[in-house]
Amino acid sequence: MAEQEEDFSSLPLPDRFTHKNWKVRKQGYEDAAKTFETTPDESDPAFRPFLQDSGLWKGAVTDSNVAAQQDGINALCAFLKFGGQDACRRSRTVTIAPIVEKGLSSTRAATKQSALEALLLYIELDKPEPIIDDLLPSLGNKQPKIIAATLAALTAIVHAYGVKIIDPKPVLKALPKVFGHADKNVRAEAQNLAVELYRWLREAIKTLFWNELKPVQQQDLEKLFEAVKQEPPPKQERLLRSQQAVEAVSSTAQEDREAEAVAEDDQPGIVDAFDLAEPVDVLSKVPADFHEKMASTKWKDRKEALDAFFAAANTDRIKDGHFEDIVALLAKSMKDANIAVVTVAANCIECLAKGLRHGFAKYRGRTMPPIMERLKEKKQSVADALGAALDAVFASTGLSECLEDILEFLKHKNPQVKAEMLKFLIRCLKTTREAPSKTEVKLIAETANKLLTDSSEPTRAGGAEVLGTVMKIMGDRAMGPYLDGLDDIRKTKIKEYCDAAEVKAKDKPKPVAPPPKAAPPAQRKTITKKAAPSAKKPAPPPSIYAQEKQSPQSKPPASKLSAPRSLVPPSKP
Numbered sequence: 001m002a003e004q005e006e007d008f009s010s011l012p013l014p015d016r017f018t019h020k021n022w023k024v025r026k027q028g029y030e031d032a033a034k035t036f037e038t039t040p041d042e043s044d045p046a047f048r049p050f051l052q053d054s055g056l057w058k059g060a061v062t063d064s065n066v067a068a069q070q071d072g073i074n075a076l077c078a079f080l081k082f083g084g085q086d087a088c089r090r091s092r093t094v095t096i097a098p099i100v101e102k103g104l105s106s107t108r109a110a111t112k113q114s115a116l117e118a119l120l121l122y123i124e125l126d127k128p129e130p131i132i133d134d135l136l137p138s139l140g141n142k143q144p145k146i147i148a149a150t151l152a153a154l155t156a157i158v159h160a161y162g163v164k165i166i167d168p169k170p171v172l173k174a175l176p177k178v179f180g181h182a183d184k185n186v187r188a189e190a191q192n193l194a195v196e197l198y199r200w201l202r203e204a205i206k207t208l209f210w211n212e213l214k215p216v217q218q219q220d221l222e223k224l225f226e227a228v229k230q231e232p233p234p235k236q237e238r239l240l241r242s243q244q245a246v247e248a249v250s251s252t253a254q255e256d257r258e259a260e261a262v263a264e265d266d267q268p269g270i271v272d273a274f275d276l277a278e279p280v281d282v283l284s285k286v287p288a289d290f291h292e293k294m295a296s297t298k299w300k301d302r303k304e305a306l307d308a309f310f311a312a313a314n315t316d317r318i319k320d321g322h323f324e325d326i327v328a329l330l331a332k333s334m335k336d337a338n339i340a341v342v343t344v345a346a347n348c349i350e351c352l353a354k355g356l357r358h359g360f361a362k363y364r365g366r367t368m369p370p371i372m373e374r375l376k377e378k379k380q381s382v383a384d385a386l387g388a389a390l391d392a393v394f395a396s397t398g399l400s401e402c403l404e405d406i407l408e409f410l411k412h413k414n415p416q417v418k419a420e421m422l423k424f425l426i427r428c429l430k431t432t433r434e435a436p437s438k439t440e441v442k443l444i445a446e447t448a449n450k451l452l453t454d455s456s457e458p459t460r461a462g463g464a465e466v467l468g469t470v471m472k473i474m475g476d477r478a479m480g481p482y483l484d485g486l487d488d489i490r491k492t493k494i495k496e497y498c499d500a501a502e503v504k505a506k507d508k509p510k511p512v513a514p515p516p517k518a519a520p521p522a523q524r525k526t527i528t529k530k531a532a533p534s535a536k537k538p539a540p541p542p543s544i545y546a547q548e549k550q551s552p553q554s555k556p557p558a559s560k561l562s563a564p565r566s567l568v569p570p571s572k573p
Helices: 011-018 022-037 044-054 055-061 066-104 108-127 129-140 142-161 169-181 184-207 213-228 241-249 251-265 288-293 299-313 322-337 339-376 379-398 399-409 416-429 438-451 457-476 478-481 487-498 522-529
Strands: none
Touching: 011 044, 011 055, 022 044, 022 066, 044 055, 044 066, 044 416, 055 066, 055 108, 066 108, 066 142, 108 129, 108 142, 108 416, 129 142, 129 169, 142 169, 142 478, 142 522, 169 184, 169 213, 169 288, 169 457, 184 241, 184 399, 251 379, 288 299, 299 322, 299 339, 339 399, 339 416, 379 416, 379 438, 399 438, 416 438, 438 457, 457 487
C-alpha cells in the first residue's frame, strides 16, 4: 500500500515524463503545463530541460495511455505558447509526425483539438512551410483515418491563416491523388479542403489540379463551389506572432491594415491564377517552321503559324525568354491585309502579355502603336481582339508608359480609331492602381476638353466620361480648374460619369508640412548691435539623439531656423 501512495512530485519533470507509471507521467504533464503558464518570460529556466532534450515531447505526444497522452499534448501547447519561437524550432522536428499519427487520429475529441492547436501554434510562432512539409507525406499513409485527419488539419490551418500565409501550391498538387482514394471519409475531407481553398482562391484554384480530376469529381466540386460564390471574401482569423507584434505597436493597427487591404485590392484574400501557375517554356513549343510560314505569301499559312503559336502561348504563366523576333512578327501582322490573321495575331499578343506580365513591358513600344493603328477596322470581332490585346499590354506596364501613345492616337483623323482609343483610355483609368500625376492629369483633361466639341456625339460623350473618371480618381477640387468655362449641361454630364465610375486608384495627397517658424527679429539686432554676455559661457546644444529624451519644458523655444543660443540675448531680470 505504501508503494502505491508514494509521492513522485519531488522528481524533476523530465524524469516524470519518462516514468514507467502512466499516472506519474500524467501528473508530470499537468505540472509542466502549470509551470510553463506561470513563467515570467521565455528565458525562464523551466524551459531549459525541454529545449535541451526535445525528445521528451515525442514521448508525451505518443504516450501509450490515452488519458496521459491528452495531458501530454496540452503540456506541449503550453510549452509552445509560453516558450516562444525557440521552443517551436527546437521541438517541431520530432513532434509533427507523431502529432499526426497519434494525436489528430485519436478517438478522443479533446486530444484531437489539442493536437490541432499544437500545429496552429507551431505555425503562429515561426513560419508555416516546415509544418506543411511534414504534414503532406501523411497523405500517403496506409491508414485512411490518418489521411482524413491530415486533410482536416490542413483545412483548419488554411481557414485560420489564409493563403497569403499558407502557400496553397503544395497542397493543391497533392489533392488529385486523395480525391481518388477508396475511403469515402478521405474523399469527403478532400472535398472540404478543396472548398476551403476555393473560398480564398476562387477560380484560380483550377490552375494547378483541376485537369487531373475526373469529370464527375469536377461536377461535384462545382456544386459545392456555387454556395461559396455568394460568401464575402474571407479574412485571416489567426495572426502570426510577428503580426501580433506589429499590432501591439499601435492600437489602431487593425484598422490601418484593413483600410490598406481594401485600398490595395477590392477583393482581399483572392489570389491571382498567375501566382499559382508554373511558368511554361513557350519558346520550346514554337513550331520549327513558324518563321517560314509567317513569311509565306498565302494568308492561310500565316494564320496556321499564328494558330500554332497561340496554342503554345495560351497558358496562365509564361517563362521569360527572348521573344523579340516573335513580337516583331506579331506587330508586323497588324498590317496584314487579311483580318483573320490580324485577329489571331492580336490574340497571340494578348496571351504573351498576360503570361509574361511585367516581362512583356519591354515590348510595349513595338506592339501598342501598330495595334492602335489597326483600330480603324470596323468589324466588331477584330476590334474586340485588338482591344483585349491593348488591355493586356497596358496591364504589363502602366498609365505613365502608355499615355503618350494614347493621347497621340486620340488626335487620329479616323473617327473609328478615335472612338476605340477613347474606350481604351477610359478602361485604363478605371483599372490603373496608380493615380496619374498632375502633369498627366493636365494632358488628359486638355485632350478630353477638346473632344467635348467634336462633331461626333459618341466622341463628345467619351470626352465627358474621361473627365468624369479622372475626377473620380483625383477629386472635384483637383479637376475644378479644367471644368471652368464649361456650360452647366456638360458639367452635369461629367458629374454623372464621375458618380457612376468604378476606379481602383485614388489620389493620396501628401500631408502638408507646417511652415517653419520665422526667426525672432530681435536676434538680428543681437548680431549687429549687442554682443552676447561673456560672464557665463552657454552650454553646447544637446545631441539630436538626446533631444528625444528631453522633457517638453527643457527644449529650446526657438525653431531649427532660429539663431544659435549664443546669439540670443539673456532675459532681463
